[in-house]
Amino acid sequence: MESQPLDFEKPILELQRRLQELKSHSDKHEIDFDSEVESMELKIRETRREIYENLTAWQRVQIARHVQRPLPSITSRAALPNGLSCMATASSATTRPCPAASPNSGRNAVS
C-alpha cells in the first residue's frame, strides 16, 4: 500500500529515491551496480529498523493519527470476517447533531 510518509520517515524516502536512481542509472547505461544496490538496500533496512525501533511518544501519536490508519469499519470487517453489517446503525441521526465542527475540533477535545 502506498502510504503518505510522516516527517520522521523522510530519511527512508530519501534512501529509497537514491536506490531508484541507482537502479535506473544501471539499466540505462548497462553498468553493473549490484553491490551498490545491495549495500543501499541494507542501509534502507537498517535505517527503517533504527527509526521504527526508537519511535518517540510524539512520533507514535503521529502514527496513531495517520490519515490512512485502519478505521473501525475496515478493522472490524477484516477482524470479524462474518460481520453482520455491524455498522448498520452508523448513520443514525441520533449520532449526528453535528453543528459547525471545525477542522481542529478534535485536537481541542479534553473530555
Add this chain to the structure above:
Amino acid sequence: MPCGLAKLGAQRCVVIAQQKGRDTKENVKRNFGCAYPEGYRKALRLMRLGEKFKLPVISLIDTPGAYPGIGSEERHIAEAIAVNLREMMTLRVPIIATVIGEGGSGGALGIGVADRVLILENAYYSVISPEACSAILWKDRKHAPEAAEALKLTSHDLIRLGVVDEIVPEPEGGAHRDHDLAAANLGAALRRNLKRALETPIDDLLKERYAKFRKLGNFAEPKSKNGA
C-alpha cells in the same frame, strides 16, 4: 458511534466503535471522531441489548476525545460518559476493549471499561491530547512532543503502568502500511481474549473487572527533608 451486531468466528457479539474520517467531508460526517452524548447513550443501548441476549461486547476506541462543544454540555456529556462507566462496570457479559488509534481520555473511557483492555502497538491512550496539555501547561501548543513524553501515553508505557492488558503488534511502520495484517493481528488477539473471558464465570469476571480499575493509578509521596 457506529454500533451493531457481528460475529467473531462463530461467536455472536456486539461491536461498538468510534470512527474518524479519511478526509474533511468524512470527518465532518464523523465529527472528527468526537462523539456527542447521544453516541455514548447509543453504545449503552447496544451493550444492554448484548447483556439481554448474552452477547459479549467488543469495543473499538479511536477518538481524540468526546466533543467538548456547547451542544455536548447542553445534553450532558459528562453524565452520559459517567453512566457508561457505571453500567459497563456491572454489565453481565464479557467486554473486550481495544484502543486502535487515539484513546482520548473520557471520550475513550466512555466505551473503555472492559475485562481486557488491548491497545494497538502505535495507538495512544491519554488523559488529554498532547496539544491541549501543552496549551495548558506552556500556554503554547508547540510543546506537544514534550507533553507526549510526559503523559506516558504509548502502549509500552501503558502496559508497564497496568493501564492496558495487552499490546497488539502492528506491521513495521504502523497499521496504515498493511490493513490486512493489522486486522488479522487484532482478530487473533480478540479471539484469544474473548475465549478466555467467556470461560470465566460472570461473577468472577465482574469482580476482576472492578478490581482491575480500582487498582489503576500510582503515586509517590515525596519524603520530607528530615526523612520522616
